[in-house]
Amino acid sequence: MSAGPMSAGAVQLLAWGGDAVSLVSSSDGSTNRADIGLAGLAASGILVAIAVAISLWRRLGLERSLLWASLRALVQLMIVGFALKLVVDPGDSLWWSALWLAVMLGFAAWTTKRRAPEVPAVLPLSLLAYTAAGLVTLGVLFGFGVYELEGRTIVPLAGMVVGNSLAATVLVSRQLMTVASEQRGVIEGRLALGLSAADAFQPHLRSALRTALVPQIETTKAVGIVMLPGAMVGLILAGADPADAVKVQVSVMYLVLGSVATTTAVMSLGISRELFTPAQQLRRFETTSTDS
């Protein structure tokens, strides 16, 4: 692989959410080793049959769920793959990619709202957080020419940003709301001493951010030892040089780390502002009596 930006002819990296599928063709476009064909796809379905057989054998009652999840994943990915073809062809306008991104960000924000409905202003805050993470991380990767700015790189990389940040964003949001409720006495104890709202909430903010980031750090540390990540596996299966696959994977891993850090930081700062009034009072989000 060349030392310059990874181009469309060398690497086609398609990703959605936290999973990645990689397609590699040689630079002259003669071979596409990633094409496993319909027969190959059907054969891999044997693995689902094995899971179903285990469920039947141990009476887990998960046969329908396993079949439904497998079928649903196949259909969803086929739809996404088909839709991506409309966006990632080199001749396509970048506006299609921008539209795709807008839908993806909106859907992520809506999902966050659905999973953490108790968070104040969750929709605009999460939209801001995902957008900020996208701008920061993709700005670095495209700004330094790590990848060429085109549909086939923008959309999958943004998918990695949003997909991997979503769980951490929901986690940090819910944790901050739990802390604001369960640690109300401690927070108001600090406020009553004359601390500002930001200072009074700082220890809890720090703790929530650590909780959200530590799993990501652990995952990053474990890469290569206890697991091989999806993008790298996909590239190697598709015939890429493992050294090249490692470089792509490392850049994707750093992208995920940076996006989780940015999203959770923006989200938690936004929530901590929403939790307090301008008079530095901790708002109440439940109908409870204040008197004893």
Add this chain to the structure above:
Amino acid sequence: MPGTVGPMAAAPAFELRGVVAGPVDRPILRDVTLDLPAAGVTAVAGPSGAGKSTLLRLLNRLDDPVAGEIRWQGRPLSSWPPTELRRQVGMVFQRPPLFPGTVRDNLRVACPDVDADRCARVLDEVQLPPAKLDESASTLSGGEAQRMCLARALLTDPAVVLADEPTASLDGVARRSIEELARGLAESGVAVIWVTHDTDQLRRIADHVLALVDGRVACFGHLPDLDHHDDPQVRRIVGAP
């Protein structure tokens, strides 16, 4: 001011005018107008749900009234920067909120630059030995934790200390010790506003008594005067002999 309830002639610490607090549809405090004195111990008494804790939270501005006005040292509460107001109006809670770390770490939350001498002095003031400074706050007994919280509040040099049933979860010895501290503070010029359910305690510590019933002022005055109040409920609240 005509219609104002208040037992003292000197300038009040807090002036409340038509204060309503709590949910708009079912307020906890209703049209409270009174002047709270800037000296001595004022006991706030009354049945559960009368609005005693709500009143204290308003004075520290942890909550705002939905109607009416509160003044502190002649200025509307809302015109004070909340952080400055709260350093002048200290608050001690029923359940002492302990921050992580040692007693020294807890004191530093109130005053980050506090030195060892000041720490020792303030611990002495609340009758805690200096050796406690480097103990984990979580290992303190209930009474010690409450005294540490009082020390923390005193580090900001407040003019008033609000105490929301600070001895409710303490045994008799610890309770008496905190009461003596409150009396000592009042004698040193720090006004104390103390919420209590305990009529014996009220009679031990109070210079003035504010009785709240259903969110309204049932009476406010010097304790000996209230012993002969017309309303039997007030006499019951103040534990009249």
